[in-house]
Amino acid sequence: MTEQMTVSRTPGALLSMLALVAGVAGCGGGHPAQPVVPAAPSTHEIVGTVFRGNHFDANLQGAWRVSGEGSMLEITENAVTQFQETRSFCYSDMVTAPGDVFREMTFPRTANAERVSANLYLSAELPATYSLERSAQIPANCRLPVATDALTSFKAMAEIFSLDYAFFKERNIDWAARIAARNGPRAVGLGRQQGHDRRHRAQ
Incomplete structure (x- = not known):
């Protein structure tokens, strides 16, 4: 004899199934999960x-x-x-x-x-x-000791000015050209790094 599984179709059973489905759906909630914000480092x-x-x-x-x-x-x-x-x-x-x-x-x-x-x-x-x-x-x-010849001193000054002076662009100053004009072709590259080397000034 083959056994058959029967599903009760009584109103009470149907209501129980609907309540179970609603409960499962409710677990997901109607609102998206809030992102987890990491706590700020303790200071x-x-x-x-x-x-x-x-x-x-x-x-x-x-x-x-x-x-x-x-x-x-x-x-x-x-x-x-x-x-x-x-x-x-x-x-x-x-x-x-x-x-x-x-x-x-x-x-x-x-x-x-x-x-x-x-x-x-x-x-x-x-x-x-x-x-x-x-x-x-x-x-x-x-x-370490630093050379004190004229070209080395000028190069150091040029790089310090490139780092600390904030208004080359605003005042239309071509720093590389100024250096080249003052000290010849050997120094033409000294000012090229001004846009890359200048540190962000404190806010």
Whole structure:
């Protein structure tokens, strides 16, 4: 004997099936799923005085890149060394002892998983004297001796100006042509990189 499966067609059974189908359809909802927005990195802030007691604050010691400039700072316990950096050069430009200026400065230092930054203020009413981004270290070539002949000095000046001057286009200045006219064909390529090398200035 062959067994046959029968489906109840009573009104109660049909209503139960409709309710089940509606429930399954309802699981999808009538609205699209909302995208998952990753949480912003947790930020930690430290506020203090740049020079404390007889040394620079430990939270500021290390290597920093100065935002909007072609320079870097190395802060140790007792001094600040500034390095000028361009496409072709990097050299020590200035060593500063604490002095009265740094002794009067304050700072907020913020850090999260993506970046560490600090602003150094001479006064709460003034813009930051330095806006800094943490760097792993000062590049090794920055500590090497730099030639001081006329052409090398001119090339360094031209590259620094190319990085830091913001108005070549607005004032219709052909920097490459100016360099070539001043120092001959050997320097004609010095200004060609101005559009590529110029760092974004701080907002």
